[in-house]
Amino acid sequence: MGGALAIRPSAALLSDLFLSSHHRVLLRCRNNSIHLRTTASPQQPPRRRLATVSPMASAYKPDEARVPPALQLPTPPVTKFKIALCQLSVIPDKERNIAHARKAIEEAASKGAQLVLLPEIWNSPYSNDSFPVYAEDIEAGGDAAPSFAMLSEAARSLQITIVGGSIPERCGDRLYNTCCIFGTDGKLKGKHRKIHLFDIDIPGKITFKESKTLTAGEHPTVVDTDVGRIGVGICYDIRFQELAMLYAARGAHLICYPGAFNMTTGPLHWELLQRARAADNQLFVATCSPARDTGAGYTAWGHSTLVGPFGEVIATTEHEETIIVEEIDYSLIELRRSNLPLGNQRRGDLYQLVDVQRLNSQ
């Protein structure tokens, strides 16, 4: 961290210093001032270090490259399981979209999927005009949230985990782009409201401003499920590498990004960003797009994909409606982290990524 405060104690004495977080305090006297310097604490549990250590390695402080220090990767409840990516067609008929998604989830489960991922905005056309019309009041529930209710029921009756893509959510006078995560008991385990709104302007190609109608979420989302610790981002969230870094430091095995890239940014960046997040953070990344509808106002790129912790594409598809069912093997995470021990090689003496909410919660 290295935040430096200079405190000039005119009539003051500092008698005791206590630590409220992971910081220790170095106290220096210079001129008439007392300088406090905060640094990450050496009392944090030590992590594995590289066997071969270079002469200056003690200065590198890899643990401090994440503030608070990165959590150990938790042991997942299952090592191998099947994930399904349901690349659904979406039409301007909410009732049909819900029934259609229900059928796809059932098919995925029948093929052995223990985790089902749906696309971004799968119950509504992707447009600022549609968001208010198709939005559901998740907190009110019942008739006010039929998409939500279907996902909960499907998860419970099929005993699977569902990362429910996203739907427009109404909460008071605000709208969000929201992903609900359901456990095998059908209960809501977490809710991710898109943190980074899709406001881009590539003249002649694609201009869109989600912020015209939507409000951005206020929290990163990591959920412990029966199929491991899952971080969630929605579409444009994937462009912000900090979010994936933060999820990795919170011990995620897998990051799920429901997303509807378009015909411009799709070929440019969709696979690139997924593979980069997976390889840089040495974890699994799964994405799920709506199927392409060239008649729609917003044309989705498709190409839902599963990427392994070496940045390798494990499964992908074109743009038509389809369901990918593929195995995830979490033992690959440990393998790749032993091949390339990036976590022990980071230079906490030079750069540090701060997870603000995790830090403040300590």
Next chain:
Amino acid sequence: MGGALAIRPSAALLSDLFLSSHHRVLLRCRNNSIHLRTTASPQQPPRRRLATVSPMASAYKPDEARVPPALQLPTPPVTKFKIALCQLSVIPDKERNIAHARKAIEEAASKGAQLVLLPEIWNSPYSNDSFPVYAEDIEAGGDAAPSFAMLSEAARSLQITIVGGSIPERCGDRLYNTCCIFGTDGKLKGKHRKIHLFDIDIPGKITFKESKTLTAGEHPTVVDTDVGRIGVGICYDIRFQELAMLYAARGAHLICYPGAFNMTTGPLHWELLQRARAADNQLFVATCSPARDTGAGYTAWGHSTLVGPFGEVIATTEHEETIIVEEIDYSLIELRRSNLPLGNQRRGDLYQLVDVQRLNSQ
């Protein structure tokens, strides 16, 4: 930042609080303690905000996503110029390697290159046995550093900027993997010692431990040249996204990575990482590898590449010896940052990347 200290003032009074850095201090009394909370200062110069601002945008603090706040992109001395990537063959004959590189630099300059980038370890075979033998004492200079002397002379006589790949450097009893950057006057403008040593172990594929012989550098390197602000990393440095983020926040137009990826990590990650660094940070990335020599102990992947600020490959090559000469147009940086205004969309309220040395130097 948000580092929180709890100070219990038993006989103490805190009368004054002064700020030594970019921090402001929030003071809270709770029980018998005074809590200091450091946060980035609102007194920092305001940066451009997105025209369309969502209701909660004031909480997002994009400026605080980099600590200290990201510098404005400086106006480069030239907007368009030619860069040369010299993918050189390297043999176990230092004198030949120096003469060979000299000839390539001359050819590049004759084709209009104002900036020449050389490969990692171009004057020596890439092996822990060779590093001590081929190393040069750059600080001693003269006969102790013939590769260094050639680069300086070539830059001066051809009036070009050279990012001199890397050579093994001896300094006291330590060895470094070092890149020297020369201005058009032949003077040394900067020296990057590889920060992240290449210690990897992919059994049956590639195992290498640079740390057996080398010491890691202690500083990120950004240099202002006649062809813009250039950040430098060497090979394995490219795996650490934090370094590229930090260079972007320091106002780099271009990051140069001399690098010798291998036949395992090359096809997996070489282009992926370059494109990700360029797209995520919206700047140019140039890489330069030695040509492939399948008879060598370490077989380089080749594929030197220039990538634009949309992550687009502008020029690349296979593995044979060659010189790529290609135009860089820095106006693309501003264009892509206006297309996707990531810098104004980051969530400084959720994550912050700290540039430790820049922070401490303030």
